[in-house]
Amino acid sequence: MSRIIDLSKTIEYNKKDPWFMRIKVENKAHRKSKFLIRFFVGLPVRLFPSKFIGWADDTILGMGVHSSTHIDAPWHYSETVNGKKAKTIDEVPLEWLYGEGIVIDMSHKADFDIITIDDIQADLKKSGAEIAPGKIVLIKTGRSKVQGEDYINKGTGMSKEATEWLIERGIKVMGIDQWGFDLPLRYMAAKAKETSNSELFWQAHLVGQKHEYLHMEQLVNLEALPPFGFKVAVFPLKIKGASAAPARVVAIFDN
Template sequence: MSLPSTEPGLIQNLIGALDGGALEVVDLTAPLSAGIPTLKLPDPFVNLIDFSLEQVSAFDEPGPFWKHNNIHTGEHIGTHVDAPSHWITGRDGDDVSQIPVRRLVGPAVVMDFSAEAATDPDFLVEPEHIQAWEAEHGALPDGAWLLLRTGWDKYIDDADAFLNFDDTGSHTPGISAACAKWLAEETPIAGLGVETVGIDAGNAGAFDPPFPAHYYLLGNNKYGVTLLQNLAALPATGAMVVVSPLKIVGGTASPARVLAFVER
């Protein structure tokens, strides 16, 4: 039996880069609290419960040496991962506990549409936008997470601005139906990440098909992650993203901690 090598390996080099500051961990997760903006479906549809904590004990008679809480929340609250089983087109696909871990770690591809979204909150990413990006940066890598920066994370503490409702519905940026179909069927990405409350645009219920990001991506065994923060701290290419949902058996989604590793 041979002894393990004492030469530095990949893990040791990674730890050294983190300790030395050559590799930075960027938290892409929105703080999860009762004030987090949540999707509001119109009647007659039923909404999930919002996030809340129920205190059970706090160094008192019910628990003199500890503090702990019950968590009350819907699956699709805060920064969360959508599994294929969430949507009718993926109903026989993986639940959130069955997503292969290798597909939760991959290259981060960041596309910046913040200027467009600032001018038009209903801005939609089309295949041509992504193809133009590929012409400059190279093809979308296999297993990549496509992260759309729209500047919407700046509204995280203002639910009204974040959801941007008026008499005609919600106005937040996203991808077109054609783009959703193309990403799902013609690209090797693992998933789509957005800063908004859902992976579809705010008014996507009126698209054909309705909510095409859900329809096409989840129907093609790809995933979504929402309410991302701090995408401005990531380069267009070269970072690695780690998406960590809870392993909820039968879950259609899960709150998640999303981290990016960035060379500095």
């Protein structure tokens, strides 16, 4: 029997989230459907089945496709990849989204200290995990428990070179347990202005202009995983033309 570890955040309202990330779930009680059943469906209450008081229903409000645990499609990074139209989330082959998993431990990296090729190679040497085409790489930063404004304003992030290094070795899908895959947005913007370097901002994402790849953001529970020896399933909602989609990401251990 397989053991499954959930790597996804619960979709719920959290007042500590930045305003643009706050999700509202409106839960509708069973009894509220009585009117619908009686007048829309046309079934009188006297013909309701025994002990049936109606059905529960729920509505999700204010949830963008990047609001919680999600996977970005190539379309998010750029309109094209090497001159060809970038895939939206509904166009991504499902075969890419299931495979052997690897955890790369970057939890020792300080806020704003970018992840390099040397960092990744050193951790692989330490853990014994091996990069191979089709595997799914998870970057553990330890930032999944951070709350409030610090969640979006602090953290490490992947460099352009480290992202390219993984892609060149056949990795199509990777992910991270912090708000974004890059260094924090405001930090990148400030450094770009400070240095007048136009290549600093969103460097890991923009690798997608030349290389077709996907990454997950806002993963959780990576500390519960070993460096290898499990599979990862990342099945996003099939949203037509979308740049990303919420996903229930899980790690699967086959006994």
